[in-house]
Amino acid sequence: MPKQIKDPVHGYIEVPAEILPLVDSPALQRLHHIRQLGFAYLVYPGANHTRFEHSLGAMHLASLLCRRLDFDKVQTRTICCAALLHDIGHGPYSHASERLMQEYTQFSHDDIREQLNQPALAAQLEKNAVSPDEVAALISGSHRYAGIIHGDLDVDRMDYLLRDAHYTGAPYGNFDAERLTKSLAIVADTLVLNESGISAAESLLIARTLMGPSVYYHHACRIAEEMFLLACRRHFGDNTDAVREFLTLDDVTATALLLNSPEPITRDLMIRIRTRNLYKRAVYAGRELVDRDHLPHTASGIERMHTAIAETAGVSPDKIILDIPPLRKEMKMDVKVRNHHDLVPFEEIVPMIAMMNATRQGQWRLGVYAPADLREKVGDAAREVLALRRATKQHKLTGII
Structure with missing residues (x-):
């Protein structure tokens, strides 16, 4: 039987029975004790949410998107597992230790292939006929469907913007994730955006731009x-x-x-x-x-x-x-927009990206x-x-x- 988990951002999240052992694995349970926003709680006292709940949220959005894209069971399970496991490579205080990781090891938190060999994870992935190599490729960005997990309109970004806005109280991270997921499609193994989702995608870009100085790069967070x-x-x-x-x-x-x-x-x-x-x-x-x-x-x-x-x-x-x-880094939207029968670069339809990049600089x-x-x-x-x-x-x- 699937398990229903109440989430303050998405409502009820359904975890399929076959994936539940991954949720209970030590690698996932460790994320209960890693703050999503590192030291942001020193500025926003409500920012005590964790990488664990964000991982569940990303899996939930991935499941909705796979259903929308009409993926088969194996594809859906693989993508949902990748969404669930995408943050197990984070160190203490999330991105605060990312620079330490790069300075000493030249790795990033997206390099999780070795961690997928942990007995609890490897056994469950094998039991579900999910390839660890595919999961790692989805997370690192080298898979044909990596745009779902590691792209410009990915479920990771959708969840963390909504979740970070909710827990900090900052109003800048909100956008219509439901509309956005319903507007995505696969054309020739590539994730594209239907024209109906342009406004939702614009809102996501604006959220990324405004949440930077207000939350992610707030001076007190940076100092800590x-x-x-x-x-x-x-x-x-x-x-x-x-x-x-x-x-x-x-x-x-x-x-x-x-x-x-x-x-x-x-x-x-x-x-x-x-x-x-x-x-x-x-x-x-x-x-x-x-x-x-x-x-x-x-x-x-x-x-x-x-x-x-x-x-x-x-x-x-x-x-x-x-x-x-x-x-x-300059924001780029390497996503094509399906306009009737044509696929048009997003930036040709939405010129505001140049303005937002100037704002970010x-x-x-x-x-x-x-x-x-x-x-x-x-x-x-x-x-x-x-x-x-x-x-x-x-x-x-x-x-x-």
Whole structure:
């Protein structure tokens, strides 16, 4: 018998009986203890939802879409399994540890083929005649139907935008997911959008653009994440094997490990996060104030600039965080729109993507963070070392600094 699970976003989610053992597997149950939005709970107290419920939501939307696309039972089961398992590769605090994963292992959370060999997962996939290679390909983006799980209009993105908006209370992530799923079709093994779904797709793009600065890149979330990463780097040093083990933990066990670190800096940073005694913005500058040609583009270059700011300010380097994020990737919609009998590139019909990409680039911020009592001293030193342009009244009015 299928199991009905009550979900605050989608209502009742039906889990087929044959997939239920996957839901109960250790790999999925671990996601109960990993926050979907990392440190966003420090800004939005309701943002305590987890990767587990998001995985159920993605599976639910995948099931609805497979039914709409008239897939057979094997295809549907494979895609639903991929949607359910797509986040088992996440480390503690979700995307906060993603950069740690890339720095130490050169992998991403989408690389889960090895994890699918876990006995509980492998046995259930085999029992359901589901290929682990197909599941991994759907999640990594190399499968012919990968657009359902890993694409521009995928069920992963649909669920997390709706779910993150619900739990943070931010009104920007809402769009008509039901309309969107009903407007998708398969043409020559490619996911396409029927013309009737253009408005819903536009709403999803707008949601992605607005949720960025409001939730995903909120400065307090960014500061906590940078403090967490600094704590991890000081604790692990160059011990890649220890990092690999750390990435298999959940939020609670990872936090306990770092709070008991032999490194005083690591302990102090984690206590600050736990008590919300975060570093403050000494400098927070948009592209208009930054000479990007003056900025370093390598880890060693950033480290040298970080050291220069600390020396100029006369403070310990561990009291300063220099945050030079990459520019946000341009949104592209590699989806064709079925307009009568023609397939037309989405961007030809919806020119607003260029405007939204300009908005996303304008959301970029360089940050220098320090404890509150060092904020002014570090800010003066950072502006000198970074050769920041002087802010005009217009820059101040628009919140660029």
